[in-house]
Amino acid sequence: MSKTRTILVVLFLIFPLLKLTGQSYLFDVQKINIENGLPDRSAFYLDEDNEGFIWVSLRGKICRYDGYMFKTYNSSQLNIGDNYSAFIAIDSIGNILYSENDRVRDKNSGIITPSKDSIYSFEDFSKGLLESNKVFKIHKSIQDKNTIYLNTLKGEVYKYDGSFQKIYQFPNQKKYVFSCEKVDDGYWILGQSVLRKINFNQEEVESYSISEPYDLLFDIKSLSPGLVLESRNHFNEKRYWTLKNGTLI
Helix, strand or coil, X not given: CCCCCEEEEXXXXXXXXXXXXXXXXXXXXXXXXXXXXXXXXXXXXXXXXXXXXXXXXXXXXXXXXXXXXXXXXXXXXXXXXXXXXXXXXECCCCCEEEEECCCCCCCCEEEEECCCCEEECHHHHCCCCCCCCCEEEEXXXXXXXXXXXXXXXXXXXXXXXXXXXXXEECCCCCCCCCEEEXXXXXXXXXXXXXXXXXXXXXXXXXXXXXXXXXXXXXXXXXXXXXXXXXXXXXXXXXXXXXXXXXXXX
């Protein structure tokens, strides 16, 4: 893709609308669907690498789009289920970290290295620190595109920015962590229905619960000007929460 212009790929599937700022960007708006190469109608996550390639997570596939055609990594290559998508995040040198988006069957995860057209396990990539079947969710920081957070089925939270740093361990190892973001005095961490703030010594200093008993806090959508969280229930219905006067409303 050209470095001189930003290409906004409009998939017209299930992506939310992107907020565009008033900056003077030149956009090519291109509609992509299965008729011109998209391997599946349901696209779940996407990211853009430093080369300008668009990476899309589909059911049982991860695809790279170069503006003209798709290169597809299928479920057998990725070692994920045919009917499950994967969380994806791209690091500063173009590796695509992915984790199967499934809370029922055994999960799997790995790393696509496009420069070698190879897929590696987390055991190899992290030099034994992480297990591929224990990486629960991967997401890129909303503040720093070179920082990725990885949450494991052991209740661990890691920050990855070229090296791995463990930033928190839940006392209950089965606690699922859905999202994490750094702030000036520590980290906000979403664990199931509770928002926690921890300091840099991994000590919990604040915690807040949501009032919907069947919702899980899924994502941190914004930190500024105010904290905005997204929750989802088992119907995948979304709600949004903000912290006001010590209460999530």
